[in-house]
Structure formats: structure tokens, C-alpha cells
Amino acid sequence: MSLFAVEQLGISFGGLRAVDQISFEVEAGEVFTIIGPNGAGKTTTFNLVSRIYDPTDGRITFDGEDITRVPPHRIAGMGIARTFQNIELFDNATVLANLLLGRHAHASTGVVSNMLFLPHVRRAEIAHREKVEEVIDFLDLQAYRETLVSGLPYGVRKVVELGRALASEPKLLLLDEPSSGLNTEETDDMAFWIGDIQKDLGITVLMIEHDMNLVGRVSDRVLALNYGRAIAMGTPDEVQSHPEVVKAYLGG
Amino acid sequence: MRFIFKTDYNQDIRLFKHGGAVFWYALLIVALIAAPLVLDRYLMSQATFVFIYAIAGIGLMLLSGYTGQISLGHAAFFAVGSYTEAILLEKGFPFLLSLPISGLLAGAVGVVIGLPALRLAGIYLAIATLAFAFIVEEILARWESVTNGTLGMLVEPINIFGVELFREWHLYYVCLAVLVLVVLGAVNLLRSPTGRAMIAIRDSEIAAQSMGVNLAKYKTIAFAISAAVTGLAGALYAHRLGYISPEAYTILLSVEFLLLIVVGGLGSIHGAVFGAIFVIVLPQIVSILKGYMPSQIAEQTGIDAGIFGLVIVLFMLYEPLGLYGRWVKIKLYFSTFPMYRKATFKRQKSYTKTERLR
Ligand SMILES: Nc1ncnc2c1ncn2[C@@H]1O[C@H](COP(=O)(O)OP(=O)(O)O)[C@@H](O)[C@H]1O
Ligand SMILES: [Mg+2]
Numbered sequence: 001m002s003l004f005a006v007e008q009l010g011i012s013f014g015g016l017r018a019v020d021q022i023s024f025e026v027e028a029g030e031v032f033t034i035i036g037p038n039g040a041g042k043t044t045t046f047n048l049v050s051r052i053y054d055p056t057d058g059r060i061t062f063d064g065e066d067i068t069r070v071p072p073h074r075i076a077g078m079g080i081a082r083t084f085q086n087i088e089l090f091d092n093a094t095v096l097a098n099l100l101l102g103r104h105a106h107a108s109t110g111v112v113s114n115m116l117f118l119p120h121v122r123r124a125e126i127a128h129r130e131k132v133e134e135v136i137d138f139l140d141l142q143a144y145r146e147t148l149v150s151g152l153p154y155g156v157r158k159v160v161e162l163g164r165a166l167a168s169e170p171k172l173l174l175l176d177e178p179s180s181g182l183n184t185e186e187t188d189d190m191a192f193w194i195g196d197i198q199k200d201l202g203i204t205v206l207m208i209e210h211d212m213n214l215v216g217r218v219s220d221r222v223l224a225l226n227y228g229r230a231i232a233m234g235t236p237d238e239v240q241s242h243p244e245v246v247k248a249y250l251g252g
Numbered sequence: 253m254r255f256i257f258k259t260d261y262n263q264d265i266r267l268f269k270h271g272g273a274v275f276w277y278a279l280l281i282v283a284l285i286a287a288p289l290v291l292d293r294y295l296m297s298q299a300t301f302v303f304i305y306a307i308a309g310i311g312l313m314l315l316s317g318y319t320g321q322i323s324l325g326h327a328a329f330f331a332v333g334s335y336t337e338a339i340l341l342e343k344g345f346p347f348l349l350s351l352p353i354s355g356l357l358a359g360a361v362g363v364v365i366g367l368p369a370l371r372l373a374g375i376y377l378a379i380a381t382l383a384f385a386f387i388v389e390e391i392l393a394r395w396e397s398v399t400n401g402t403l404g405m406l407v408e409p410i411n412i413f414g415v416e417l418f419r420e421w422h423l424y425y426v427c428l429a430v431l432v433l434v435v436l437g438a439v440n441l442l443r444s445p446t447g448r449a450m451i452a453i454r455d456s457e458i459a460a461q462s463m464g465v466n467l468a469k470y471k472t473i474a475f476a477i478s479a480a481v482t483g484l485a486g487a488l489y490a491h492r493l494g495y496i497s498p499e500a501y502t503i504l505l506s507v508e509f510l511l512l513i514v515v516g517g518l519g520s521i522h523g524a525v526f527g528a529i530f531v532i533v534l535p536q537i538v539s540i541l542k543g544y545m546p547s548q549i550a551e552q553t554g555i556d557a558g559i560f561g562l563v564i565v566l567f568m569l570y571e572p573l574g575l576y577g578r579w580v581k582i583k584l585y586f587s588t589f590p591m592y593r594k595a596t597f598k599r600q601k602s603y604t605k606t607e608r609l610r
Contacts, residue, residue: 076464088459105464107445114444
């Protein structure tokens with residue numbers, strides 16, 4: 001059985017069918033990419049998976065469980081982490097604090113013991129910190145630990161956001177346009193990291209991406225959306241040359 | 253400049269980042285403990301007011317400065333603390349019991365007021381909490397069988413294990429002790445998952461939620477803790493006044509608390525303390541200034557509130573990091589002299605600078 005699946009998923013905003021009966025499955029270990037012109041419903045699909053929106057119809061399953069009605073704050077704990085198209089970091093906190101918040105789904109200490117900072121809270125904090133340091137090493141963020149996010153260049157923020165998602169030790173990672181706003185060198189780094197995330201960390205990746213070069217480099221399979229509907233699915237090459245896809249991008 | 257070489261994760265977690273900090277805080281505590289020896293009654297009472305306001309300020313800071321939930325109703329939690337304390341003492345409760353109960357009751361009220369906060373944000377939340385404060389003020393004036401209405405209540409002195417603590421310096425130490433405990437609790441909270449969740453809600457609700465933060469739960473927790481801490485301050489305030497009546501807990505007090513955290517510096521515990529000093533000193537400055545104003549202006553009702561409002565606006569515009577931010581800048585200036593750059597605290601325009609600084 002596949003790790004993640006959506007079946008006949010759909011949502012309407014007023015009269016607009018932003019996502020219209022789409023179905024796909026993501027196998028454990030693959031990089032699965034969603035492409036499509038602006039407004040195709042890609043981000044909305046992510047928001048449905050994150051449970052920020054309630055689908056009007058359809059089903060989402062993950063790891064053998066139906067998550068269609070799971071509250072949004074429980075998603076991270078189940079093993080799904082995400083990044084946002086327009087970076088959603090905690091701007092007035094340090095990089096370290098941002099990454100540590102990525103551990104929240106694994107934080108189990110209570111408010112009162114937090115206030116007293118009891119020994120088990122300290123032990124848990126050190127364990128979280130060790131995990132965060134692994135992420136810092138993985139993404140080369142050593143120089144920024146104590147820097148406030150608001151003072152960071154755009155490219156670094158994207159990496160910090162990726163790091164925050166990784167800190168939660170997800171099984172499935174959702175990346176919304178990981179290369180948007182990055183220069184070529186930074187996009188290159190991103191491509192390597194996505195490869196490493198898949199191969200070294202064994203995390204399944206579901207990604208939205210516009211840069212077809214990056215898509216071709218890292219994706220195992222690609223799904224193309226247009227006006228909320230799935231129009232093609234297959235290898236990057238197959239989808240890119242699919243007549244419907246060509247037409248959609250030409251504005252047909 | 254100070255470089256700290258870290259060899260252990262504990263170094264980032266612990267309360268004081270380096271030996272120098274331990275020294276300065278220890279010195280401060282010693283000075284505060286010794287102060288009653290040299291302060292006259294008036295200054296001691298002003299210092300006590302500062303402690304009480306600092307406690308309330310930390311309460312509001314946790315909610316507004318750290319969780320991003322604005323409140324114009326904190327005078328009400330303060331009042332709940334005051335009246336609970338006065339009523340419990342009258343019923344013969346010992347102080348060591350009545351004080352925590354006053355905090356807990358205010359915290360419980362905070363949970364109830366937090367409920368609309370789950371649906372409201374920004375200006376709407378400010379209006380809702382403001383309305384709540386008016387309701388509490390009204391209840392205090394009308395519920396005569398319990399609060400004695402507008403006549404007010406006498407507050408019995410603090411009594412610990414049969415010893416009556418009625419002198420000015422007694423209260424000074426009690427308030428100082430509570431302040432130290434509240435500061436420690438707040439700092440602990442902020443270096444643990446609860447505090448991080450609060451900060452996350454302040455900066456991005458959607459990201460916080462996606463990383464596993466239950467918004468409803470943590471907003472409620474923030475309201476409860478904030479109200480409870482403010483309630484504690486209220487209880488101490490009752491003792492400081494010795495006699496309480498509804499007109500001590502008006503909207504102006506809520507505005508003062510807001511002024512306190514904005515001027516002190518949003519998102520900092522130091523800021524709450526700096527702000528408390530400012531709020532206690534400001535009215536004296538204002539009354540001196542009034543001496544220089546034409547009497548038609550100086551005697552206008554609402555001139556104090558107007559000046560408070562003006563100060564809030566000026567700080568928001570010109571020193572958004574507050575007094576504490578100013579202090580940090582001055583400290584940095586001296587520790588990096590002559591290399592301090594004016595741009596150190598400028599935000600980078602993130603869209604124009606994408607190269608990574610390695
Ligand atoms: N919360 C919302 N309310 C109304 N319309 C929305 C909302 N979110 C997205 N949409 C609409 O749904 C469509 C798909 O948007 P989106 O998923 O963001 O596109 P993209 O594929 O570029 O990520 C767009 O037409 C957008 O305007
Ligand atoms: Mg999008």
C-alpha cells in the first residue's frame with residue numbers, strides 16, 4: 001500500500017472549484033512533484049493535506065490512516081511536515097528557536113513542569129537540541145544559530161524553513177515551491193538537499209515546483225494540474241511533453 | 253566584545269549565559285535587598301509599586317508581547333486579584349493561601365475571557381477585552397454584598413504564621429520575592445516548549461499549527477497564565493493601597509499596563525521591568541510638566557490619558573524595541589566600540605539580498 005493517497009479530493013470556494021476530484025498516490029521513498037500554471041490549485045491541495053482547509057469531498061489517507069478529518073495541529077505528529085510558498089517563519093525569534101519549534105510535535109512536557117524547568121524538561125530540551133543540531137549540520141546553518149530570522153536573507157530563510165520541517169522528523173515532507181526566489185546557486189543546493197532528504201534521510205517528498213530543470217533532476221513522478229483538475233501523470237519527461245500540459249502552459 | 257565558546261548544549265539552556273551575568277544579577281538582588289536600609293518611606297513605596305507593576309507587566313507581556321494577543325482588559329484581572337485577596341483575608345484565610353488563590357481565580361477568569369480570543373484577533377480582541385474590563389468594573393461597583401460597592405473595602409495586613417507584616421519594608425520584601433519568582437517562572441516558560449509555542453503563535457499561526465501547535469490550547473494557556481500573574485500583582489496592590497474601591501481599576505489602568513509593555517519593549521521580560529519603572533516615574537514627570545502648562549490645558553480631564561497615549565504612539569514609531577531595545581543598543585555600542593555600525597539593528601530587505609552570507 002502506498003504511504004500517502006488522496007482520492008477524489010475536491011474543494012470549492014464559492015463557485016470556484018479550486019481542486020476538482022483529483023486522485024494520486026505517493027509511494028514511500030519517492031519524490032513526487034505537482035506542477036501546473038498559477039492558480040491551478042497546487043497550494044490549495046497542500047492546504048487540504050495540512051487540514052487548513054476542509055475538503056468538500058474526497059478522502060486523504062496517510063500511513064494506513066484516514067486523515068481527512070484530523071485536526072490540523074495533529075498532522076505534524078503523524079509525520080507530515082511542510083514548508084510554505086511565501087515562507088512562514090517565526091520572524092522575531094532566532095534560527096535555533098525556529099528549528100526547536102519544529103520539535104513541538106515531539107514535546108510532551110506540561111506547562112507547570114515547564115515553568116519550574118524540572119530535570120526531565122531539561123533532559124528533553126537537550127535531546128531536542130541534539131536533533132536540531134543534526135539538522136543544522138545537514139543544512140549548513142551553523143553560522144545562523146543565534147540570528148533573528150527577520151535579519152536573514154531570503155535564500156537562508158528558505159533553508160531555515162526546510163530545516164524546521166526536517167526537525168519534526170517527518171515521514172512525508174511537503175515542499176511548496178522550494179526554489180522560488182532563489183538564485184541558480186541556491187537552487188542547486190536545494191536540488192542536492194532534496195536528493196539527500198530522499199536517499200540519506202529516507203523521507204518521502206511531495207513537492208510543488210515551477211523550475212522544470214529542478215523537477216527533472218529530483219522527481220520520480222510528476223502530476224500536472226490545471227484549473228484544479230489532474231491533466232497528466234508520469235515521469236518528468238512524459239508529463240512535460242504531454243500535449244495537455246503544453247497547452248496549459250501556453251495558456252490554452 | 254565578548255565571545256562565548258560553547259562546549260555543551262546546557263550552556264544555551266541555562267538561565268545565565270555567562271559568569272558576568274550571574275555577577276550582575278547577584279549584585280542587583282543584593283542591592284535590592286539592602287535598599288530599604290537607605291530608602292525613605294516614600295521611595296520604598298515607589299519601589300514597591302514598581303515591583304507590583306513589573307509583575308503585572310510580565311503577565312501582560314506573556315500574552316501580548318510573546319503570544320501576540322492584545323488585551324485592554326488587564327485591569328480586570330488585576331481587580332479580580334485585589335478583591336479576592338481582600339475578601340479572603342477578611343474571611344480569615346492566611347496570606348500564603350489567599351495570595352495563590354487570588355492568582356488562580358484571576359487565571360480561571362482569564363480562561364473564560366480567552367474563549368472569544370480563539371475566534372477574535374487584533375482590534376476585535378482589544379474591543380472584546382475592553383468590554384470585559386467595563387463589565388468587571390461595573391460588577392465591582394454593583395455587587396455590594398461582596399465588594400461593598402463604591403464604598404470600597406479595607407484590606408487586612410499580610411499575616412504569615414501569626415506574624416503581622418504591616419510595615420512599608422515588609423511589603424517591599426514580599427513584592428520583591430513574588431517578582432523574583434514570577435521572573436524565574438516566566439524565563440523558564442520561555443526557554444521550554446510552551447514558551448516557544450506562544451512565540452510561534454505570535455509570529456505565524458498557520459506555521460505554528462502546521463508544526464503541531466494546538467492554537468486553542470496554547471492561546472488559552474497564555475490567557476490563563478497572563479491573567480493569573482496579573483491577579484497576583486493585583487493582590488499585592490490591594491495590600492499596597494490598604495483600601496480598595498472600583499475606581500482604582502478603570503480602563504486607564506489597562507492603558508497603563510499596555511504603555512508599560514510597549515515602552516519597556518515588547519517581547520522581553522527585561523522590558524516589563526524597565527516599563528514598570530517608566531510607568532511609575534512618568535506621572536511625576538507629567539505633574540512637573542503640568543506646572544509649565546497653561547492652566548486651561550493642565551486642568552483638562554483626560555490630559556494624563558492623552559499623554560500616555562502619545563507616549564505609546566511615539567515609542568511605536570521611533571523605538572519599537574522599547575527602552576530595553578535602547579539599552580541593548582547602548583550596551584552593544586560600548587562593547588564593540590569603535591566598530592558599532594548604525595545598521596546593526598536594521599532589518600535586511602529580504603527580497604533584495606538573496607546571497608547567503610557565509
Ligand atoms: N482561501 C481561498 N478563498 C478563495 N479562493 C481561494 C482560496 N485559496 C485559493 N483560492 C483560489 O483557488 C485557486 C487555486 O489557488 P492555489 O492553490 O493557491 O494555486 P497555485 O496552484 O498557484 O498554488 C486560485 O484561483 C485561488 O484564487
Ligand atoms: Mg501556490
